[in-house]
Amino acid sequence: MDGERQPVRVLVVDDEQLVRVALRLILDGEPDLTVVAEAADGDGAVRAVRESRPDVVLMDVRMPGRDGLSATEGVLALPAPPRVLMLTTFDSDDLVLGALRAGALGFVLKDTPPARIADAVRTVAGGDPVLSPQAATRVIAAATARRSPHARRAEREAARERLAALTERELDTARAVAEGLGNPEIAGRLGISVATVKAHITSLFGKLSVANRVQIALLVRDAEE
Structure with a gap:
C-alpha cells in the first residue's frame, strides 16, 4: 500500500455487540481499512458520523428505535456525507430497497465471507455500488410484491x-x-x-x-x- 495513502475510515453500526466486534476484527485486520467508531442504533450512527467523519458507514438495516433506513437518510443529509453500505441478514428486506433509494451505495449480507465484506467497503469508498443484478432483482421483487x-x-x-x-x-x-x-x-x-x-x-x-x-x-x- 502507498505509505502516503490514509486508510479508509469506517463506522460500524449494529445493535448487536458481537456483530460489531466481529466486523471490527475483520476491517481492522486490513492494512487499508480502519474502524474509527461504532454505534448501536440509528441516532448513534448520525452522532458518530458528525464526530468521527468516516469515509464509509457499514449500516445495519433493522435496529430498535431508529432503523437503518432513517439513519441512512439522516447521515446522507449531513454536509459532505460518507458513503453508506447496508448490512442485513436478508436479501429481500424492503428497508434495504428504501435505503438504496435514499442514496446508499449497496448492501452486503451478514454471512458474507470476511474478505468480501472488506472488498465491498473498498468498492463503496471509491464511489462504486456493491449490488449484484441477482440481488437487486430479489430485493426489488420482494418490495414490489408488498405495494x-x-x-x-x-x-x-x-x-x-x-x-x-x-x-x-x-x-x-x-x-x-x-x-x-x-x-x-x-x-x-x-x-x-x-x-x-x-x-x-x-x-x-x-x-x-x-x-x-x-x-x-x-x-x-x-x-x-
Whole structure:
C-alpha cells in the first residue's frame, strides 16, 4: 500500500455487540481499512458520523428505535456525507430497497465471507455500488410484491416523468446502468467513448437529482415495472 495513502475510515453500526466486534476484527485486520467508531442504533450512527467523519458507514438495516433506513437518510443529509453500505441478514428486506433509494451505495449480507465484506467497503469508498443484478432483482421483487397496484402505478408514472427529461442517448445510458454495465461496456454497446459515457452519467445525476448509479438503476426499474 502507498505509505502516503490514509486508510479508509469506517463506522460500524449494529445493535448487536458481537456483530460489531466481529466486523471490527475483520476491517481492522486490513492494512487499508480502519474502524474509527461504532454505534448501536440509528441516532448513534448520525452522532458518530458528525464526530468521527468516516469515509464509509457499514449500516445495519433493522435496529430498535431508529432503523437503518432513517439513519441512512439522516447521515446522507449531513454536509459532505460518507458513503453508506447496508448490512442485513436478508436479501429481500424492503428497508434495504428504501435505503438504496435514499442514496446508499449497496448492501452486503451478514454471512458474507470476511474478505468480501472488506472488498465491498473498498468498492463503496471509491464511489462504486456493491449490488449484484441477482440481488437487486430479489430485493426489488420482494418490495414490489408488498405495494398496492395503485402505489406501483404512481411510482411508475413518476419515474417515467423524470426520465422524460433525458435525451435519447442519456436514456440509453441510464438503461445500460440499470443492467449493471460498467462504463467500458456501455461505451461498447452505444458506440461512444468512455469519456462520453462519463459525461452522460454526470448529466443523469443532475437531471434526475440522484447521487449514484444505484439510484439511476432503481428509477429505470420503477419506470419499466
